[in-house]
Amino acid sequence: MPDFSAMLEVTRPSLAGEPTRPGEGLRARRGRTTRRALGAVCVGSAVVLALAACGMTDMPTPRRTVTVTVDAPVATAGTSPTSVPTVSATPTTPATTTAVPTSxxxxxxxxxxxxxxxxxxxxxxxxxxxxxxxxxxxxxxxxxxxxxxxxxxxxxxxxxxxxxxxxxxxxxxxxxxxxxxxxxxxxxxxxxxxxxxxxxxxxxxxxxxxxxxxxxxxxxxxxxxxxxxxxxxxxxxxxxxxxxxxxxx
Structure with a gap:
């Protein structure tokens, strides 16, 4: 909290019929202005504290973005990185024959x-x-x-x-x-x-x-x-x- 003690100036209101010393009116106006500013600051601080108590000042914390780099698979001898099924247009199964007896x-x-x-x-x-x-x-x-x-x-x-x-x-x-x-x-x-x-x-x-x-x-x-x-x-x-x-x- 800011230290407002330095900003406070105690003024004494002039009584009816009491003479006013030179410069006293100016100090009185400055005192009123100071009090109004102090009141506005106090009201603002109270509002902020009330909002904090209600949880309305909680702001969402930005999410961190994590980038993951995956190395491409390395082909080794006799293998390939990806296996692509091949389709043959012609059958690959050999025809069978019945053996004829030789006798x-x-x-x-x-x-x-x-x-x-x-x-x-x-x-x-x-x-x-x-x-x-x-x-x-x-x-x-x-x-x-x-x-x-x-x-x-x-x-x-x-x-x-x-x-x-x-x-x-x-x-x-x-x-x-x-x-x-x-x-x-x-x-x-x-x-x-x-x-x-x-x-x-x-x-x-x-x-x-x-x-x-x-x-x-x-x-x-x-x-x-x-x-x-x-x-x-x-x-x-x-x-x-x-x-x-x-x-x-």
């Missing part, structure tokens, strides 16, 4: 070998003839080719006497329901439910009791009256094909 026997199997060793012995005893990559039996019912491609080393199909598909190697739905072709690959011989043929015009005839020559490499086929036998010395697999019957080994 099948369908039909009467008359005169058919049932193993590579049995077929190989029979072929080695026969005379050879170089008939090229496409040949047929004397009846023309069986045609074979060593130009199949896609891992097929030799293919033979039958014109008449297609065989029923075994339960262990059924034909795919929507196509032929019987087997008319055998394909030999490094994995073994597989029956084919074909709707086409490998016949392409005239083909050399492989006489009965004659085998193909060495020009076919590891592949050899033997033509006999009861069917055609083919083997691959590299994979030691083979097959026998005839009317209404076949054997794979």
């Amino acid at each position: 099948l026997a369908v039909g009467k199997q008359r005169g058919a070998p049932h193993s590579y060793d049995e077929a190989k012995q029979r072929i080695d005893r026969a005379t050879s003839a170089d008939v090229g990559s496409v040949f047929q039996s004397p009846s023309g019912n069986i045609t074979c080719s060593t130009a199949g491609g896609q891992g097929v080393v030799v293919t033979c199909d039958v014109s008449k006497g297609r065989s029923d598909a075994p339960a262990s190697a059924p034909c795919p739905p929507g196509g032929p329901s019987d087997i008319g072709r055998i394909e030999l690959t490094a994995a073994g011989a597989r029956p084919v439910c074909n709707s086409d043929t490998i016949r392409q015009g005239a083909a050399a005839t492989l006489a009965y009791g004659v085998r193909t020559g060495p020009s076919l490499g590891s592949v050899a086929c033997l033509s006999e009256e009861f069917g055609m036998t083919c083997v691959d010395d590299a994979s030691r697999h083979g097959f026998f094909l005839a009317r209404d019957t076949f054997v794979t080994f």
Whole structure:
């Protein structure tokens, strides 16, 4: 609080009929002015104290602003800062296939070998003839080719006497329901439910009791009256094909 004691000046009012000394009127006016100023200060101080008692002078304290800086993630070897899912327009799941048994026997199997060793012995005893990559039996019912491609080393199909598909190697739905072709690959011989043929015009005839020559490499086929036998010395697999019957080994 300000010290108002220095500002107070005690004045004595003049009594009626009492003479006034020179300068006394001026001091009286100054005293009244001083008292009015002091009264205004006191009233203002009282108002401030009253407001403080009511809590109205509490002013909100400004909130401090805190800035937080976060460093960007650093990529390390083999990782990236953010992981973005990728969407592929094409499926990435590989197609599944059913493995075909390498040993099948369908039909009467008359005169058919049932193993590579049995077929190989029979072929080695026969005379050879170089008939090229496409040949047929004397009846023309069986045609074979060593130009199949896609891992097929030799293919033979039958014109008449297609065989029923075994339960262990059924034909795919929507196509032929019987087997008319055998394909030999490094994995073994597989029956084919074909709707086409490998016949392409005239083909050399492989006489009965004659085998193909060495020009076919590891592949050899033997033509006999009861069917055609083919083997691959590299994979030691083979097959026998005839009317209404076949054997794979």
